[in-house]
Amino acid sequence: MKNSKNLKNNTSKDKKTSLKQSSSTSLTSNSLLKSTDTNSQKHKINQLWEKILKQKQRNQDYISKMDSHLGLYHQAIAPTKVEYLLPSLVSLITRLIELFERKTISDWQRTFIIDWIGDLLEDVMDISPDIGMQLQLKASNATQKVIKYKLSDEESEEFEQHMQNTFKTLVEDMYGGPVPTPEEGWDFENITHILEGFSEAQFFEQNEGSIDEEKPIINNHSTADADSDFRKWFNQMFRRTAKALHPDKQSNDTVRERNQAIMAELSHAKATGDIVTIIQLYMTHVGDNQFNAFSELDEARLINALNQQLTKLKVEFIELKDETVLTDYAIKRLKKCAKNPKKLQEWIDEIKAQAVKLDETRAKLKSLKALKQEIEVMIQEQESYYLQAQFKQLFD
Known part of the structure; x- marks a missing residue:
């Protein structure tokens, strides 16, 4: 589970603000000091200065590019996923959790359902981490119920304690720090109010003084x-x-x-x-x-400071790439969509079609018998896919 999304976004915004505030200054002067001596410290300063300007421009260009991609994504793709795809995913996951708790489901079928729910939850987390977290906790609660009626009293108590610790870890990972412990214990029903009410302001209030502020490089x-x-x-x-x-x-x-x-x-x-x-x-x-x-002596200190500044800019570039919320596939696709509106509409239509398919699957799951039949069909499709992939590798 990733650390606090709120905290992470806040950190990312700080970095972007820092770089954007620097963008108004001139980046055209490649030489800082007047020097014709290639062996002097002045020459080293000028070399560092040129590298810093290039890296700074690279960071700014990357932020501009990502802002453009994210703008298009949040304007057209994200709302479509929220309107069409998210309700279908939630409905199907909720139904799978209900059927998962039935006693006549075999262990191997439950394992398949867990994997199925996990795949669907990845899509939910991309759209709405809060809803995804609540569904994940609900699925974990269902797993706890199933295992408890199969265990002895001693084993059940030990497992319940394990699940309590698991829930606590999940929530703390999500918010990046400690959260209030509910008096009733750490299960889905009792921590829902924490997921709904725990704010970023509360996090910083609880962790005041625990996060080291960045010290000036000088x-x-x-x-x-x-x-x-x-x-x-x-x-x-x-x-x-x-x-x-x-x-x-x-x-x-x-x-x-x-x-x-x-x-x-x-x-x-x-x-x-x-x-x-x-x-x-x-x-x-x-x-x-x-x-x-x-x-x-002043020049030596300036060299030291510029070296640190260059390192800092390089680290910021790596962190900016790591914090990009979209995959490389999505970024490349958004780039094509920006050039061709038809590509954007094709993506929107794919999302709507995916939602329809999920709704059709949900409609089939009216009984345990229907669920077992659907699992058999999905297993056959997976086996067929793997066979085709292996066959293709043999002749490529």
């Missing part, structure tokens, strides 16, 4: 003296840039609003230790020759 130097000197330089850069751009100095409303936006970006850069944005804003809006008046 604090990570080898010696206290070097750290102190570099912080002074960094803060001086911030103050000089802020003084030059202070909105109160402007009488023109348009310029004042522009400077207010730049000041917000500057403050965010200072809070996160984003030395690159600080330098870019300084060069763009202050622009004296201070960057060519470094001592060798």
Whole structure:
């Protein structure tokens, strides 16, 4: 089970905000310092600067691309899944859980039903994690009932404790931290209110102080003296840039609003230790020759800070890709849909057809006999599929 979706989305938004706030600064200057010496520290600084600008642009381009894909998905595909597919999935899963509890179902048939429900739940979780979680807990509760009437009293008590721990773990995994324990115990009926009422604000309130805030990268130097000197330089850069751009100095409303936006970006850069944005804003809006008046010690510290900034940007890119909620298949398909509206309509029609097929399957399951017949048909279809796949491999 994945950790808290709310927490994860919140973390992802923070990263996107950080990168987007930096997008207004100029990314065109590939050289930071004037230097013709390829062996000097100035040359190393310029090389790092160029790599940082490229990585920063790469991150921004990826965010723009994903925002476009997600916009199309949430505008057209997600609502279709919620309207058509989700009710059909919930109806079929609920019916399978009801039949699963019948005593005349054999163990192998129950195993098949569990796998069947698991496959359907994956689709539900993609559409609505909250509903998927509730159905998963309901299915687990049904499994608990079936196993309990097959066990001795001692075995039943041990199994019940195991299920209590399982429910607790599932909920805590979903919300990324501890949640209130219901007095009645951890079963489906007693924790539904937690799933419905436990908010992201409650999570942060309970975990206040347990999540480490990101420390500015300028604090990570080898010696206290070097750290102190570099912080002074960094803060001086911030103050000089802020003084030059202070909105109160402007009488023109348009310029004042522009400077207010730049000041917000500057403050965010200072809070996160984003030395690159600080330098870019300084060069763009202050622009004296201070960057060519470094001592060798200052240049060494700047190299250290830029290396850390580059590493941070690379890690952010990896995390952005990992946090993408859509599969590669969906992203490629959305790209085609953006170019061709017919492709988008085909996808919508497929979702509706899938919902109809699920409803037809649900309608068949009027009795245990019908369920057993459907299982036999599905097993035959699976065997036929695997045989065809093996046959195809032999001649490919």
